Amino acid sequence: MEDAEVFFGKDAYARHTGIELLEIGPGTARVRMEIREMHENSHGTVHGGAIYTLADAAFALASNSHGIPAAAINASISYMKSARGGSLYAEAREFALNPKLATYTVEVTNGDGEKIAIFQGMVYRKSPRR
Amino acid sequence: MEDAEVFFGKDAYARHTGIELLEIGPGTARVRMEIREMHENSHGTVHGGAIYTLADAAFALASNSHGIPAAAINASISYMKSARGGSLYAEAREFALNPKLATYTVEVTNGDGEKIAIFQGMVYRKSPRR
Amino acid sequence: MEDAEVFFGKDAYARHTGIELLEIGPGTARVRMEIREMHENSHGTVHGGAIYTLADAAFALASNSHGIPAAAINASISYMKSARGGSLYAEAREFALNPKLATYTVEVTNGDGEKIAIFQGMVYRKSPRR
Amino acid sequence: MEDAEVFFGKDAYARHTGIELLEIGPGTARVRMEIREMHENSHGTVHGGAIYTLADAAFALASNSHGIPAAAINASISYMKSARGGSLYAEAREFALNPKLATYTVEVTNGDGEKIAIFQGMVYRKSPRR
Numbered sequence: 303m304e305d306a307e308v309f310f311g312k313d314a315y316a317r318h319t320g321i322e323l324l325e326i327g328p329g330t331a332r333v334r335m336e337i338r339e340m341h342e343n344s345h346g347t348v349h350g351g352a353i354y355t356l357a358d359a360a361f362a363l364a365s366n367s368h369g370i371p372a373a374a375i376n377a378s379i380s381y382m383k384s385a386r387g388g389s390l391y392a393e394a395r396e397f398a399l400n401p402k403l404a405t406y407t408v409e410v411t412n413g414d415g416e417k418i419a420i421f422q423g424m425v426y427r428k429s430p431r432r
Numbered sequence: 433m434e435d436a437e438v439f440f441g442k443d444a445y446a447r448h449t450g451i452e453l454l455e456i457g458p459g460t461a462r463v464r465m466e467i468r469e470m471h472e473n474s475h476g477t478v479h480g481g482a483i484y485t486l487a488d489a490a491f492a493l494a495s496n497s498h499g500i501p502a503a504a505i506n507a508s509i510s511y512m513k514s515a516r517g518g519s520l521y522a523e524a525r526e527f528a529l530n531p532k533l534a535t536y537t538v539e540v541t542n543g544d545g546e547k548i549a550i551f552q553g554m555v556y557r558k559s560p561r562r
Numbered sequence: 563m564e565d566a567e568v569f570f571g572k573d574a575y576a577r578h579t580g581i582e583l584l585e586i587g588p589g590t591a592r593v594r595m596e597i598r599e600m601h602e603n604s605h606g607t608v609h610g611g612a613i614y615t616l617a618d619a620a621f622a623l624a625s626n627s628h629g630i631p632a633a634a635i636n637a638s639i640s641y642m643k644s645a646r647g648g649s650l651y652a653e654a655r656e657f658a659l660n661p662k663l664a665t666y667t668v669e670v671t672n673g674d675g676e677k678i679a680i681f682q683g684m685v686y687r688k689s690p691r692r
Numbered sequence: 693m694e695d696a697e698v699f700f701g702k703d704a705y706a707r708h709t710g711i712e713l714l715e716i717g718p719g720t721a722r723v724r725m726e727i728r729e730m731h732e733n734s735h736g737t738v739h740g741g742a743i744y745t746l747a748d749a750a751f752a753l754a755s756n757s758h759g760i761p762a763a764a765i766n767a768s769i770s771y772m773k774s775a776r777g778g779s780l781y782a783e784a785r786e787f788a789l790n791p792k793l794a795t796y797t798v799e800v801t802n803g804d805g806e807k808i809a810i811f812q813g814m815v816y817r818k819s820p821r822r
């Protein structure tokens with residue numbers, strides 16, 4: 303797999319959603335999304351899909367950080383608090399890494415450090431293409 | 433709650449993601465997303481966040497169809513097959529409706545009827561604001 | 563894989579929990595649990611772990627019904643209503659079957675047909691051992 | 693709510709499954725299960741329902757540790773590794789606590805500290821009964 307910035311640069315939907323890569327390491331990643339009007343849902347708070355996409359971006363970066371393509375097969379998210387304005391941050395950490403499957407936890411917080419959502423995801427790891 | 437089309441019209445992120453409302457009924461909804469380049473992930477297939485957002489749009493419409501504001505508190509999604517090109521469809525149906533909590537299942541399929549993902553979500557229902 | 567009754571007969575924890583096999587077909591299964599005092603939690607209703615185990619038994623039977631060993635890798639459950647007395651039933655149906663991964667939905671109801679829980683699970687399918 | 697040991701003493705299904713309380717604190721709990729034949733599934737490894745029940749016991753103790761009855765409304769679990777013999781441990785920690793909803797993460801490990809499963813659960817908190 304190519305470099306994380308190149309990998310993330312090819313993620314059209316993350317870019318369309320306004321997500322920025324802050325940090326990346328083996329099995330970890332941190333991303334940010336500055337809240338804009340386009341992120342709102344019908345209730346005027348940040349859309350659950352935008353929060354999920356932010357968490358998913360951190361998850362994709364962390365799970366693809368080992369040089370083996372990893373495809374999400376499952377994720378669950380719990381929303382703890384509505385978000386409005388400012389920025390949201392998502393930080394992924396690896397829970398367990400097996401040859402074929404790996405699991406990640408992602409915490410989403412706002413600029414005040416309040417917990418917005420927690421995300422748990424699993425990937426299926428593919429042998430490298432040659 | 434206002435009419436479904438007005439409700440959906442205020443969903444900025446669903447619009448930003450290119451989601452259209454096809455059908456709505458009590459506890460059910462069907463939406464569509466025509467795949468464009470902006471929906472792609474780093475692997476060149478439809479981004480998990482875009483698929484989730486599509487499912488979430490059907491879930492939000494179905495859960496808010498009873499005239500009581502409903503906020504998503506939890507969701508899980510399993511991805512069965514990568515998606516490329518054409519359109520994706522999401523159809524939500526109500527599994528159970530209680531005064532405070534309700535649960536929905538959403539199936540995501542492509543234009544050939546192939547199963548792309550399954551989503552299960554729960555909402556917390558708020559007493560109507562007066 | 564051996565016959566479903568033999569397979570289920572080897573499931574010690576399902577037996578310990580008092581679960582009976584009612585029906586089995588390709589990708590589907592139906593099981594029952596007669597509620598006894600041993601199934602209660604600290605609040606005096608049926609324990610979430612017992613409800614999960616019931617759903618999981620249907621899931622295991624359905625996912626192992628194709629002659630290829632299938633191991634659960636992920637599941638989520640939403641509880642809609644407390645259960646007390648009588649019997650609980652779980653019915654699994656296959657959502658999608660791929661060579662390596664398959665997904666199942668399980669509904670748990672009580673003897674009055676009331677919805678108690680909904681379960682969604684994914685398995686990793688192993689090549690047959692020879 | 694009564695004392696944690698009394699609370700746990702009333703949990704018939706946890707006792708039936710052979711779960712012991714090791715530690716309890718505000719929003720946290722640690723439990724153990726010594727693997728016996730009754731915990732096995734049809735593949736001869738520890739049953740997913742038994743692993744879930746162990747995680748759920750830690751989750752119930754942690755979420756009921758604040759003096760307000762908490763009922764599980766949703767949980768998801770990912771299984772990373774089969775377990776055989778020895779003991780399994782589950783440790784719950786609180787992710788976020790709101791007046792009505794709270795979320796917990798539970799890690800399940802074996803006696804060698806290997807990660808067996810990760811569990812994420814949400815409770816609905818009831819006003820104290822007077």
